[in-house]
Amino acid sequence: MGVVTPGFQGRARSGNPRLPPGQYLAEDFPVLSAGPTPRVRTETWEFTVTTETGEKHAWSWSELTALPSEKFTVDIHCVTQWSKLDTRWRGVPVDTLVGGLDTAADYVMAHSYGGYTTNLPLADLLDGQAWIVYEYGGKPLTPEHGGPARLLVPHLYFWKSAKWVRGLELKTRDEPGFWENVGYHDYGDPWREQRYQGD
Amino acid sequence: MARTAVSGRLAWRVARLAEFRDETPTARTLVFDLPGWPGHLAGQHVDVRLTAADGYRAQRSYSLAAPADGDRIELTVQRVADGEVSEHLTGPYAIGDPVEIRGPVGGWFVWRPADLEPVLLVAGGSGIVPLMAMVRAHRAAGVRTPFKLIYSLRTPAELYYAEELRTPVAGLDVTYVYTREQPEGRDEIPRRINVATLNTAAWPAEFGATCFICGPTGFVETVADILVALGHDPHRIRTERFGPSRD
Ligand SMILES: Cc1cc2nc3c(=O)[nH]c(=O)nc-3n(C[C@H](O)[C@H](O)[C@H](O)COP(=O)(O)OP(=O)(O)OC[C@H]3O[C@@H](n4cnc5c(N)ncnc54)[C@H](O)[C@@H]3O)c2cc1C
Numbered sequence: 001m002g003v004v005t006p007g008f009q010g011r012a013r014s015g016n017p018r019l020p021p022g023q024y025l026a027e028d029f030p031v032l033s034a035g036p037t038p039r040v041r042t043e044t045w046e047f048t049v050t051t052e053t054g055e056k057h058a059w060s061w062s063e064l065t066a067l068p069s070e071k072f073t074v075d076i077h078c079v080t081q082w083s084k085l086d087t088r089w090r091g092v093p094v095d096t097l098v099g100g101l102d103t104a105a106d107y108v109m110a111h112s113y114g115g116y117t118t119n120l121p122l123a124d125l126l127d128g129q130a131w132i133v134y135e136y137g138g139k140p141l142t143p144e145h146g147g148p149a150r151l152l153v154p155h156l157y158f159w160k161s162a163k164w165v166r167g168l169e170l171k172t173r174d175e176p177g178f179w180e181n182v183g184y185h186d187y188g189d190p191w192r193e194q195r196y197q198g199d
Numbered sequence: 200m201a202r203t204a205v206s207g208r209l210a211w212r213v214a215r216l217a218e219f220r221d222e223t224p225t226a227r228t229l230v231f232d233l234p235g236w237p238g239h240l241a242g243q244h245v246d247v248r249l250t251a252a253d254g255y256r257a258q259r260s261y262s263l264a265a266p267a268d269g270d271r272i273e274l275t276v277q278r279v280a281d282g283e284v285s286e287h288l289t290g291p292y293a294i295g296d297p298v299e300i301r302g303p304v305g306g307w308f309v310w311r312p313a314d315l316e317p318v319l320l321v322a323g324g325s326g327i328v329p330l331m332a333m334v335r336a337h338r339a340a341g342v343r344t345p346f347k348l349i350y351s352l353r354t355p356a357e358l359y360y361a362e363e364l365r366t367p368v369a370g371l372d373v374t375y376v377y378t379r380e381q382p383e384g385r386d387e388i389p390r391r392i393n394v395a396t397l398n399t400a401a402w403p404a405e406f407g408a409t410c411f412i413c414g415p416t417g418f419v420e421t422v423a424d425i426l427v428a429l430g431h432d433p434h435r436i437r438t439e440r441f442g443p444s445r446d
């Protein structure tokens with residue numbers, strides 16, 4: 001136990017088993033990002049997957065949205081301590097985009113319009129664990145929340161769910177992305193409170 | 200290795216309250232003694248952790264309000280109604296009481312005295328805190344980098360660092376925007392920051408200024424969108440969003 005601050009009691013604990021440690025329930029949907037919100041037009045939007053050998057696969061907006069999509073409901077957890085339960089999304093599973101590729105990569109760097117990057121193990125994006133989503137709550141995803149499309153990896157802290165995603169780069173080596181480079185955790189498991197490097 | 204250095208740097212340390220100053224009826228600057236502090240850059244933040252007698256812990260982020268100064272650091276905390284941590288830190292928390300602090304965190308929303316581009320700071324409410332650290336770092340370094348600060352607040356009573364900001368500093372130009380109530384004698388209608396404000400009070404886009412915007416989400420979104428619309432390079436616009444998530 002850490003050093004006790006006299007008189008501090010804290011709030012009544014929620015005891016909600018769906019809340020990871022240190023998280024509170026948000027009713028609204030806070031917005032956090034490192035810079036201005038890019039406005040990306042679907043007419044020129046393109047999503048690419050690049051393998052470690054440089055082989056590139058690209059989808060236009062109409063091609064991506066023509067792929068079989070899934071509607072699903074998940075909880076999301078932001079490193080700034082809010083969590084939101086039962087959020088509803090629609091998108092294309094990453095399996096559909098990456099599954100058939102010939103790759104030996106273990107890692108992925110997600111790239112966004114606007115320059116943001118974040119790194120993840122490839123295994124965390126497969127087997128129905130991650131999607132490229134374009135609808136939230138039954139409506140097109142708004143620019144503040146990463147529209148037209150964002151990566152969604154609900155089992156990791158939300159900074160891994162890159163907004164305005166434009167591509168996935170498969171890599172044989174793990175390299176830090178934007179926040180990981182300034183001290184955030186490489187993996188970011190909310191249940192283990194992996195906020196910063198060394199957690 | 201680098202990794203070990205970072206995890207060491209982010210160890211929790213015990214800090215004790217050395218001094219405090221009330222900025223407004225609802226905001227307090229806390230000065231901590233923090234032995235072994237490694238130093239930090241203006242714009243970085245720390246995590247503060249409080250532990251209750253039964254072992255319960257709560258942790259929140261707070262921006263560093265002043266540049267590095269040995270083993271002392273300053274935070275300014277705005278009391279949030281019903282806020283678990285801010286109510287304690289602006290209320291019962293007393294001189295000599297411990298908290299745990301780790302950091303510094305964040306390497307993006309920072310200003311270094313060696314940066315030569317002009318700087319635009321846009322603060323909404325308590326978003327002034329990390330920007331004030333930059334203003335103070337700028338003054339302490341005695342560099343000529345031109346700074347402009349646009350500070351949006353509801354009423355004159357909510358001004359933080361009032362005396363210090365009132366003292367003119369060469370190279371720092373401050374514009375206040377009051378959204379609900381103007382100071383006495385100022386003959387303008389209270390309003391929010393808009394295109395006209397930024398057109399007049401910010402650097403022209405061609406100057407290639409680095410822009411730091413900090414405040415509640417809606418504020419940051421609006422200001423960043425306007426700056427982009429006025430031609431500022433999105434890559435030079437850095438944002439930090441905090442304050443209650445409900446605007
Ligand atoms: C990078 C960064 C820098 C920051 N810098 C500063 C700074 O310099 N100064 C500053 O004053 N603040 C700063 N903040 C905000 C700060 O971290 C806290 O969010 C703020 O002090 C409120 O914390 P709190 O514990 O008092 O309130 P909380 O208890 O977290 O409450 C905040 C709001 O969330 C809701 N809420 C939270 N927990 C619960 C719950 N369990 N049940 C129901 N509702 C809940 C409440 O409705 C309340 O309105 C910063 C935040 C970040 C991310």
